[in-house]
Every structure is written in C-alpha cells, then in structure tokens.
Amino acid sequence: MSILVLAGQTHMPHGTPPPLDHPLGLHQLPQAAADLVLHGDLTGKYAVGSYSKLSADKRSVVLRPDRQGESDHGHRITAAIACHVARLGGTFDQLMHLLMPPDHQGGHHARTIELRSGHARARDYVHRVWANACSAISSSVAVESRHHAHEDLASLRDRIETTPWRGERGRTALRVLRAHLNFAETAGGRQHAASERQAAEEAGISRQTLRRAYEGVLKPGGWLRRLRVGHGIEGSTWYLDDGHAHRTVSSSSHYRTTQFPPDRDLEEWSAPETTVTADIDSTVISRLMGHDAFAHRGLGSPGLMVIGALHLRPGQTAKELITTASVSRATAYRTLQRLAAHGVVHRNGTTWALAPHALESISQSHAQTPLSERQAEWSWDPIAQHYATAGIAAQRKALHATERVAYRQPLEQLSEHRSKALVIVRDGRQILVPTPRGDDIPPGWQLPGGAVLNPTTGRIAPEWRVATDGRLILITPADQRTYDELVAAHAEAVNEWESAA
Secondary structure: OOOOOOOOOOOOOOOOOOOOOOOOOHHHOOHHHHHHHHHOOOOOOOOOOOOEEEOOOOOOEEEOOHHHHHHHHHHHHHHHHHHHHHHOOOOHHHHHHHHOOOOOHHHHHHHHHHHHHOHHHHHHHHHHHHHHHHHHHHHOOOOOOHHHHHHHHHHHHHHHHOOOEOHHHHHHHHHHHHHHHHHHHHHOOOEEEEOHHHHHHHHOOOHHHHHHHHHHHHOOOOOEEEEEOOEOOEOEEEEEOOOOOOOOEOOOOOOOOOOOOEEOOOOEEOOOOOOOOOOOOHHHHHHHOOOHHHOOOOOHHHHHHHHHHHHHOOOEEHHHHHHHOOOOHHHHHHHHHHHHHOOOEEEEOOEEEEOHHHHHHHHHOOOOOOHHHOOOOOOHHHHHHHOOOOOHHHHHHHHHHHHHHHHHHHHHHHHOOOOOEEEEEEOOEEEEEEOOOOOOOOHHHEOHHHEEEOOOOOOEEEEEEEOOOOOEEEOOOOOOOOHHHHHHHHHHHHHHHHHHO
8 A cells, every 4th residue: 555645635734743544645754754764774874883793802893694784774764764753743553654565665674574473573563663762752852943952951951950969979970961061052952072081171080980970870860872982083972861761860879878867857868759959050060170179189079069059059058068969968067178178168157158259260260261271360279289189180181182192093094094015125225115905996997987997898897886985896796786875885884893993
C-alpha cells in the first residue's frame, strides 16, 4: 500500500501534525527525513561506529561482523525516522506506514526483521523504538531563536544552582558542569564543543579529576553527554541535559554519618526526598574556580560553595549554609574559619557575610576575562601562596599545551601520508628518497570528475576512480555503491579512526 498522498487531497502545511487516522505523507516530513525514508542513509551519517568497534586493548579498531554492523546501522536509521515522526506529532501506525513499503529504503531493517521473525516481532521492535523516540522528544526542548536559547540556559542554570551537590565528588562535578555551561553560553545553545583540557583549565582541576566527575556523577546523573569524541584540532561535542536521571547528587559517603546531620524539625536523618534545595550563585563560582586559591590543597570547592551561597544571600548562619551550600556541618565551620582568617568573610553574631572588599573583587571579575588575569586585583594570589598552590593553573596549562603538540604531530604525519624513506649516499651526502606508493598516479592520467585514463588504450577505465586525496579507488563489480557513496564512506571511516585514536 503506497503512503503517498493521492492527487486531489488537501495538502497540509509543513510541520502540521496529521490526523491520527491518516497516513503520514512524505511531503509533510522535512526534506532530510523524506530522503532518509525513501533512499536510506546515502551519506553514511548514521554509519559512524556501526561497522567497527574498539578492541579489548582500547587502542585499535576492529571490524564488527557484517550482520551485526548492518543491524546497528539499520537500527539508527529506524530511530532517526521515529524521532522525525514523533517531532511532528505522529503516531505509531503512521511510523509503520512509513517503514513497511518495499520501495522505502529507510525501513529495510524493520522489513528484514519481519522477513526473518514474522510481522509480530517486527511490530514489537518498531514499538520499542517508537517509545524511546517519544521519550527523547518529550524530554528535549525545541529552541526556536537565540533569545529562546539564552532563556533555556538561564533555566538550566537555575536548576543547577538549586540542586544539592553533596560531598567532594558532587562539588567537583558542579565545577565541571559550570565550565561546560560557560562554553554553552558562548556557543548559544546546549550543544557545544570543548576539549577535556579546556574544561579542566576552566574548572581549575586536573584532567583525570574531570573524567572521574563526568563518568561518576554527570553522565549517570543525566547532566552532561558526550555526543562525539574530538580529534585533531577539534574538541569533543557535548550536550547539557536537565539531570532527570537523579534528582540529587549523592556523594560516596555512607548515610547515617556526620556527613548528613539529623534534622531537628523532622526528627529524622535527611534524605534526598526531605533535603531542602540548595541556593548558590554559580556565576560567582565560575569566575573564581579557575584561580589557584581554590585548588584542591587551597580553599577548594567548599570555599567556592560557601562564597557562592553568601554572595546570593548575605547574613546566613552556619546551619543555614549547611543546606544552601550543600556542605556538612564540619565542612561549613572549617571553611568559614579559613575564609575569615584571610578576611574573605566576617561574622556578626551568629551570621556570616562576605567582606565588602571581597564583594568588590567578585563584581569586578568578568567571565570574559582571561583565566590568568582573573581576580589578580585583590588578595586571592596571597591566599594561593599561603596554601602553596600558586602557579598550579599555569603548570596545568603548560602541560596541556605539551600534550596537544605531542598528540597533533602524528596526526599531521598521517595526513601527509608520510612513510619510511630510502637513504642513498651521493657525493658524500645522505639523500632521502621517499618510497613510492602503489596507488600514486601521474597527473596526466587524472580526468575531470574523478575518472582515470588508461594510458595503454587511451580510454577511460570504468573500474577506477580518483579519491579526494589523489589516490586510486578500485570499484569491483561486487560493490554496488556509487562513487559518491564510496567517498562518503571513506570520510566516515577516517573520522571514526581518528576519533578512536
């Protein structure tokens, strides 16, 4: 049964949800979605990582079995089509009408399951894909303009600031999350690009600590996702989420210890369901966390949390800071004493507040200021010298620069197709003669459009093509892909290899 709208039917505006009992026409889908349904994945966009995987040593890439690779590739195409239908407000039956016609290449995977296991098994599979697509679309936010994107990021910042970040792991995760929020605000949306080294320098922590915070707190908590691993001079692609996986961030400390003191009003130990929400100014934390004074051996993350809480609401008691700053009672008193010893906070009876000169220093700091110039006006540098943490940020930055050079050097050699050369001695001098490659061809053999001239017959060799890097590609009779598809597959394979490396 064809799903194309017959002539004479009323055409609906683009993006308008169709009636629930009406088949979804291809003209109602975006152009990219319609091409995906009709022709499948011609560009190889959904093939990245489907046909290969990391080996056991995590250093090399090995091929997956053909059937497994095709299944994974087909599943990604099916999921993409389901997301397009769910975004338009379609139904499960309309998705089935798009996948099952034999002339729609996008539904090849679902029809293969139907052929092997029956219609009921194929319908159950598509139903699971549809449920996941509806869940993903309902939990995502459609950003229509740059102003809307800034409102969305401001709402996310409020959610971060009112979430209790318990324990040292939670506070470190907050620094990493706030660093990525800075990158997202610069990019103008939740999806942004940044390398691990950039995020570590912005958060004022080591790269290893950043990885532990991401793998142990942010990723399982649903706050941050890595969409694509960076390679070469490109950073990784990240996406900031709302943290729906866990409402609160718990530390590795055990419950019913001094980390969570009993609540006298509730007469019970505090739990994620009964804990009052936190209340901090994360913008202040993001401006201060890169300074040496707030390194691990210095004031640390507890100092950032207390300063952020007092900057938002001055005149809090130590008991109130336990909740607003998400710190334990012992950590709150110890941090307040440290800050008071350096003149950052002062005490008025039972309440604490930031010193006026500390407020002036914080207000004069701007997020656009370079990391090396932030907070150099006041007393943060002497505090870093007092705790012997001065220069840690500069050392970390120098280490990252050295690692970047060591990482990019082999990539440059690979891009230039460097190989071992033959050394000959002529007139007492050593001369390097590069080893010729078997797929190098003279420029006279290359014709416009990527065709290759056979010098023997003087005619075009139909089984050979010239790739974008000037190398030969042999198209065998068993390979039914076009030259453009081969070029796209080659680019995706190179991208996947560099990402894994």
